[in-house]
Amino acid sequence: MLPLTPETIKTSFVNASRKVVADITLPPRFAEVDWTELDYFGWIDPKMKRRSYAVVPLDGEPVGIVLRQADASPHKRAQCSWCRDVRLPNEVVLYSAQRAGAAGRNGNTVATWVCDEFQCSLIVRKLASLAYIGFDVASARTERIEMLRLRSAGFIAEVVNAG
Ligand SMILES: [Zn+2]
Structure with a gap:
């Protein structure tokens, strides 16, 4: 994805009040991303610790959402809705996001499972080790990356479109 600046990030949020956005703390290693x-x-x-954020390109524009951890602890048996990693144990966290606009202010939320510590991009880039002869690992990886982009953007679209 295109590099984000702290300013771009702070102006990208669609489901949070100005006060909430002002309280956002970037990760300590932001400069090394x-x-x-x-x-x-x-x-x-x-x-x-129970609040997270995701900034996802949607039609080329970064869109940020605030996520709240819905469950006390990560699960080992659920599947990430964004990268659909099938290897277990893979810790995933159930998050809920307030919808944008009036729907969100009325308490309307959407939920999603996402990899613990938002590792999806790392996971989809790992080449499959158990490949049969003729299996194109590089194109399989490209496809996983594409699907991750589609699914994460799809979730953002759900948050934005109050429905
Ligand atoms: Zn994932």
């Missing part, structure tokens, strides 16, 4: 290896930018707020 390798944007070329990411399909979306997700992180856990260093000061509020």
